[in-house]
Amino acid sequence: MIMEDRRQPPERDPDAILADLNETGRGKLTIFLGASAGVGKTYTMLETAHERLRQGVDVVIGWVETHGRPETEALVQGLPAIPPKHLTYKGRTFREMDLEAILARRPELVLVDELAHTNVPGSRHAKRYLDVEELLAAGIDVYTTLNIQHVESLNDVVAKITGVSVRETVPDRLLETAHQVQLIDIPPEELLQRLREGKVYLPEVAERAARQFFRPGNLHALRELALRYTAQKVDSQVEAYMRSHAIDGPWPAGERVMVCISPSPFSAQLIRVARRMAAGMKAPWLAVYVERPDASWEDEEARERVSRHLRLAEELGAETVVLTGDRVAEELIRLAKRRNVTQIVIGKPLHSPLRDWIRGSVVDRVIRGSDGIRVHVIPGRPGQLQEGGEPRKGRAKRRALPRSQAPYWAAVGIVAALTALLEAVAPLLGQVNVAFLYLFPVLFSAVRWSVGPSVAAAVAGLLAFDFFFVPPAYSFTITDLRYGLTFAVFLAVAVLTGRLADRLRKQVEAARRRETQTAALYALSRQMAAVIDLDEIAHSIATQVAESVEGEVALFLPDDTGKLAVKAASGDFSWVADSGESAVAEWVYHYGEPAGRGTQTLQEARALYWPLRLERQTLGVLAVRPKGDSGESSFFSRDRRELLNAFAGLSAAAVARVRLEEQAKVARLAAESERLRTALLDSITHELRTPLASMIGSVTSLLEGDQIFTPKDRRELLITIYQSARRMNRLVTDLLDMARIESGMMRLNKKWCDLEDVIGVALARLEEVLEGREVRLDRPSEIPLVWADDVLLEQALANLLSNAAKFSPAGSPICITVILHTGAVEVSVVNRGPGIPPADLERVFEKFYRAPGAEQVSGTGLGLAIAKGIIEAHGGRIWAENVPEGMRFAFTLPVDEPPSKETREKEGVTGCRVERGSS
Amino acid sequence: MSGGARIVVIDDEAQIRKFLRVSLRAHGYETIEAADGREGLREVTVARPDLVILDLGLPDMSGTDVLRAIREWSEVPVIILSVREQEEEKIRALDAGADDYVTKPFGMGELLARIRVALRHAAKGPEEPVITVGPLTIDVGQRRVTLEGRPVKLTPTEYELLKTLASHRGKVMTHRQLLRAVWGPAYEQDIHSLRVYIAQLRRKIERDPARPALIVTEPGVGYRMMAPWDGGGGRADPGTR
Structure with a gap:
């Protein structure tokens, strides 16, 4: 008999719709649930998979355990499989599902047997259900199998029934969010028959224990549990359906469950009870721990147990709250009232009544103060239901451990x-x-x-x-x-x-401890507010966090190419250089969830990796580990995690701020370049159109009124045309020069040349421009020859001179100075014009730059840019500065190995002058 | 020619001033030059010219500001010189009271024609009893319009629009000026109705409404009433259009 609980889409449950919206592209999970081994879960799963394959779905086996059963093996045939990978742990080789290969293969549907399986250390995740969650997140549908005894919230009930406690559990949320839960059910008698026929696989070592397990009583109980669990699920779906279709029904009013936990190992059981209760009422629930300020801080073990309980509650879907207060009961009642809790779950104390008599019973006081809130006191059964026996071991250890005497x-x-x-x-x-x-x-x-x-x-x-x-x-x-x-x-x-x-x-001590943490957070936040440089922020995050958690810290941030890299680390960070470690960081960065040591994911890593999250974005990863790789698991205690979380939040905000600033800077640059382009266009339009306008105007005058012009008028108009054409030619030449410089096509025709001569030629060419001005020349008695292209050099100088003339009052003097330095010669041109803002001194050499207030001075805006191009092509330097009398433009040219007089004559250097004369 | 008229040319480009000077003088005008707005305003105040040619791009102040300063005390006709990139500024200047505009580069014939229209306009009295534009006659006193002697039936708005355009014939009227004159200041933005009425008017008075000869569109600026065979507002400038 197969009882199906198929959630046939579409059911218009708003939550489901919302979940769909939130998780678009998420794979669907189908769980084949059985009461115990041997009911035929794997078999049914494979059969269904074959059906899907025939429908044309891309089905792949990720992991199937056939246990050598021929019927099952026959079904495996014909389904494509991804071969398992082999992992070596402590000298033994284990076969595990190859998660990476499946993710790379990206099938539509993957079969993953035995959801509750615990992976071999060294795998990406500690548990197989985490693998499955990653597959679902990647958009791959998953078929999986599960026995009812592995359901987390039923764990202790099953243990009570069967006397066998199971350590491999699967959180209820997997079943709750599953797309389909299919119950595979056969009557216990049939199962026992199959067992007798050897059709049920039992691990050899545990055979005796297992036979103990397969008793009719156990099987009936488990079957009932499975049926009830599924029925509950169906019920909740029916309810969701009815609600979403506005069908009336007796809905539970807004219940809220609160469970009070303590370091007692019995708390885990309480948490499970509360979970079941909350699930039954469809109510949210909280798990609360009241920390006494006088709680023995040195009892690391108890603290560790509390943090484990809180983690368990979180995993089961509770909201966890930690309060601090001396009066436990009063704190609990206050919180319960504030949060409108309707049900309180509290454990019956295990200690002697004497202690209650002395200190007062918390339970009594909670009940007395409950005031309308229902209180469930759950009797504890110490020793029976401890998580994997660890606490018991711990307790034994504590007893054995001689306190320092x-x-x-x-x-x-x-x-x-x-x-x-x-x-x-x-x-x-x-x-x-x-x-x-x-x-x-x-x-x-x-x-x-x-x-x-x-x-x-x-x-x-x-x-x-x-x-x-x-x-x-x-x-x-x-x-x-x-x-x-x-x-x-x-x-x-x-x-x-x-x-x-x-x-x-x-x-x-407690206050001091908190204070240090607060101080550390405060210090970090203050440091981060002050700096805007990403490197600096990264560095202060790393050092500050390392100091506060007393460990080693590395900060991963994506680089320019988006690849995650270590941006800063406290001290030595060779340990993160490991490719395995950076893979963990990548994983955390990708999924935005903590991983590594002290977590359930990739716990073989050498550090705890914490995402820097801001809203939905992960901005980087913080890696933390105890000093020197050693350290207890207590290093990753709840306290530290909370501190780490606070640090991560702060760091994320700081990193985001810097990122935003960078983006703003880019936007500013873009706007600036936009402005530059506009300036370029304006400049060229103006410079081209003005001569064109006078040319067209003059020509049309001549054409239309030929007879009315005197010969003198006609000549003037022709001269205007000529001058305008020359002006346009200058602009075109400048544009071409600029294009040549920018495209790197400027060729230098270098010869030994005499600077004095270059100055002379430039002055001669600019006679018109410099008309009516005194040009002073200040030079040393002997100027060495420079190895340069004299034509280009003359142009650069002419550009500087015409710029000096353009931006100074008509008739004011211009000064040319030549200064000798070792290995260089400096030429400067000084005018009597207004200076420019110091911030703009660099920018005057940019194309189309216009000094503020000089927007209307005509010119191409290219002269200085060309001069800069020429000088820099010669290996020189050019700059502008404000001097008391006006503006000073200067450039240097390297003077290397000036030829001696003899060689100068031999090489015919003086010919330079002749050449120039002819050019 | 309307010889002897005194023209102030305000333009910062020496070459443009030079050819304007030569050409305008040859056509019998007297020219005074100014290289920037301040100097221009001084010259306009001192010389009391008959017309001003004003470049919009001046080094010290915008052409529109110069125009506004002039308009504070003088009704002298002003012709704007603009480049294609200065559409907005040009319209502002026209709305602020400029009489006409030419876009650089322009032919001398075009400029001379604009100068003639502007001068003639300034010389005329504010109200004419009968306006004649080519084949069109508008008897303002009797509110009667005839086209080639035959009466034309117009709605009151069409009549107002036609009268406004005709009384400024040869001169560009911006959308805003037309809307303000015909519909009132509250309707300055309603370019849509203006276009509708212009189209209606054209159907009634143009020979070919698709290629209007009387009411000419000035793209982006407004409309201009032309007299096709009047000779006054001709656009005889080969090569620039």
Whole structure:
């Protein structure tokens, strides 16, 4: 019999629609659920797969365990399979599903047997269901098989029924989000028959235990569990359907479940109970832990257990809350009321009633304060339901571990020393004062160590007081019974003050601890607000985080090409250079989930990898590990994770800010280049159109009114035409020169040339422009020859000179200066014009640059750019500066190995002058 | 020719000033030159010219500002010189009271024709009893329109529109000026109705409404009433169009 629970789409459940919207492109999960092994899950799965294959679906076997059964093996034939990969762990080779190969192959549907399987260490994920989740995330549909005993929330129920506890569990959310859950059901009798026929695979080692498991009673119970679980699921789907179709029904009102957890191993069971309760009511639930400020901070083990419980609750879908407070019950009630909790799940205490009598029972107080909230007190059964036996081991370890005895001996020592001292001075003090003085060691021990030594000090002090100072001296006997009262008061005062002092110390420690964390966060945030450089931010993140978590830190950020790379690290980061490590970082960056040590994913990594997330974006990855690769798993405690999370959030914000700034900068640059293009176009249009306008105007005048012009007028018009044409020619030449420089096609025809001569030619050419100006020339007596292209050099100089003339008042002098440096000669042109803003000094050499306020001075805007191109092609440097009298443009040219007089004559250097004359 | 008229040329380009000077003088005008807006305003104030030729791109101030300054106290005709990139500025200048415009580069014939229209306009009185544009006669007193002697029936709006265009014949009227004159200041943006009425008017008075000869479109600027065989507003400038 096969009972199907097919969720046939489309059911208009708003949540489902929303989930669909959120997870577009996600693969669909089909779970073949059975009550136990041997019901034929794999067989049914393969059969269905064959059907799909016939329908033309691209089906691939990712992992199927046939256990050598011929019927199953026959079904495997004909289905394409991805061969498993082989992993070596501790010298043994294991076969595992090849997740990477499946992802690379990207089939439409993949078969993954045994969802609850735990992968061999070294695999990408610790659990196979995590592999499946990744496949689903990649948009691949998955068929998988599962036994009911592996469902997380049923885990302890199954253990109770069968007496066999299963460590491999699958979170309920997988079943809840599954597209289809198909129950494979056969009557237990049939299953037992199959077992007898050897059709059910049993691992040899566990055969005896397994036979124990396959008892009719167990099988009936498991079958009932499976049927009920599926029925519940069907019910919730029916309800969702009815709701979405506005069909009335008795819907549970807004319930909210809260479970109170503690370091007790029994809490895990409580969490599961609350989970089931919440699921039954379709209510949200929270898991709460109240941390006492005086909780023993040194008890790492208890803290670790609490963080494990919180993680379990989170995995099961709870919201976790950690409160701090001395009065546990009151804190719980306050939270419950604030969050409108309707049901509280709390464990029945395991400790002796005496303790409750002394300290008051939390459960009692919760019940008393519940006030309308239903309280479920769940009796614990210690020892039976511990997670994988770990806590038990831990407890044994703690018992075996000898607490350091030094503080006790020291406390007793102090009492002894005090006694020796008092023995000498007792007669001066009187008995009452002596008794009081014995309180000192008690207080000291409490503050210095803890309650234990302080109690030891109290007892030792009492004994010493009795022995040495209470008559009869040097005996423990008391003659006066009133001393009994004294002792009792002494002991009470000693223990009470000792406890208070101890608590105070712990609170101080806790406060200090929190304060350091807060201070670290504050320091980081302040540092990040101040810097805008990505490198600097990365560096301060790495160092600050490393300091705060007392470990080694590396920060991965994507580089310009989008590839993740180590941007900064605290100290040595050779450990992240490993390709395996960067693969983990890549994974975290891609999925935005933490991975690596201390998590369920890729836990073989050497560090914990935490994503820097901001909203939906992952901006980078923070890798953290204990110093020197060693370290306990306690390094990855909840506290540290929370701190790490806060750091990650801060870092993400900082990185995002820098990124945004960079983007803004790019946008600004784009706008600037846009402005430049417009300027270019404006400049060229103006420069081309003006001469064109005067040419066309003059020509049309001549054409239309030929007879009215005098010969003088006609000549003037012709001259205008000629000048305009020359002006256009200049522009065209400049544009061509610029194009040549920019395309790298400028060829230098270098010869030895005389700078003085170059200056002379330039001045001669610009006679018209420089008309009416005094041009001063200041030069040393002998200027060395330079190895250059004299024609281009002359053009560069002419451009500088005409620029100097253009931007200075008519008639003002222009100064040309030649200065000799070692290995270079400097030529400068100074005018009496207005300066330009210092920020623009570099930009004057840009194409089409116009000094502010000089927009209307005519010119191509290319002269200085061309001069710069020419000088730089000669290996020289050109710059502009504001000087008191005006603007100074200067350039240097390298002077290398000036030829001696003889060689100069031999090579015919003077010919340069002749050549130029002819050119 | 309307000899003796005094023209102030305001343009920063020496070559343009030079050929304008030579050509205008040869055509009997007297020219005064200014290289920037400030100097131009001074010359306009001092010389009291009959017409101003104003370049829109001046080094010290925008042509429109110069125009506004002139319009504060003078109704002297102003012809704008603009380049194609200055459409917006050109329309602003026309709306601010410029009489006409030529786009650089322009033929001398075109400029001379615009100068003649502007000068003639300035010389005329504000109201003419009868306006004649080519074949079209508008009797303002009797609100009667005839085309080649035959009466034309016009709606009141069409009549107002035609009268506005005709009384500024030869001169460009911007959309805004027309809308303001015919419909009132509240309708300055309603270019759509203007286009509709112009089309209706053309169907009634043009020989070929698809190729209008009387009401000519000035793209992006407005309309101009021409007199095809009047000779006044001719566009005889070969080579530039």
